[in-house]
Amino acid sequence: xxxxxxxxxxxxxxxxxxxxxxxxxxxxxxxxxxxxxxxxxxxxxxxxxxxxxxxxxxxxxxxxxxxxxxxxxxxxxxxxxxxxxxxxxxxxxxxxxxxxxxxxxxxxxxxxxxxxxxxxxxxxxxxxxxxxxxxxxxxxxxxxxxxxxxxxxxxxxxxxxxxxxxxxxxxxxxxxxxxxx
Ligand code: HEM
Numbered sequence: 001x002x003x004x005x006x007x008x009x010x011x012x013x014x015x016x017x018x019x020x021x022x023x024x025x026x027x028x029x030x031x032x033x034x035x036x037x038x039x040x041x042x043x044x045x046x047x048x049x050x051x052x053x054x055x056x057x058x059x060x061x062x063x064x065x066x067x068x069x070x071x072x073x074x075x076x077x078x079x080x081x082x083x084x085x086x087x088x089x090x091x092x093x094x095x096x097x098x099x100x101x102x103x104x105x106x107x108x109x110x111x112x113x114x115x116x117x118x119x120x121x122x123x124x125x126x127x128x129x130x131x132x133x134x135x136x137x138x139x140x141x142x143x144x145x146x147x148x149x150x151x152x153x154x155x156x157x158x159x160x161x162x163x164x165x166x167x168x169x170x171x172x173x174x175x176x177x178x179x180x181x
Contacts, residue, residue: 071145
């Protein structure tokens with residue numbers, strides 16, 4: 001996973017629980033990485049899993065709740081780091097439909113070794129969008145938080161229902177979204 005995501009995780013923990021809490025978390029985790037995480041670097045997913053698992057233990061939150069909260073924290077940060085990806089969109093539906101074919105394609109050009117998830121869209125009605133999320137990392141809880149962050153960013157309520165989940169034995173995760181007027 002890219003360093004930029006590890007750096008966001010540091011910000012998430014430091015802003016929520018203090019910088020010392022993040023340092024203590026690093027000390028308590030047997031990480032593969034000894035050097036500081038830098039944005040363009042690529043680090044083992046296992047290190048992120050170790051950090052999230054330890055954070056959940058220390059701050060007494062479940063992994064799904066922690067990943068949702070982290071996703072909601074991440075979106076405005078990504079949007080301000082990469083403004084060109086959000087400019088030009090005034091509705092979350094068109095924006096979300098650009099993530100697979102535009103944003104994550106550009107992300108893979110910008111960041112060597114980035115591995116982004118795969119999205120397949122269905123567009124059943126003007127106020128609806130179905131996103132099928134597929135990733136070896138199975139981060140659908142992060143995806144939920146990111147969707148909430150997108151809703152906040154565009155000030156459009158998004159009602160989201162996850163109709164299937166890999167954590168419950170399905171092949172992929174499916175999100176059915178309905179946008180408020
Ligand atoms: C400005 C917009 C965005 C940028 C710059 C961006 C960038 C990135 C980057 C750098 C990664 C890490 C890849 C890696 O570490 O190998 C990532 C992963 C991911 N992105 Fe995006 N992203 C954006 C928007 C979104 C949105 C709106 C969603 C979903 C609604 C999304 C869903 C995900 C998920 C779920 C992952 C985790 C990796 C996985 O599931 O395999 N991203 N993105």
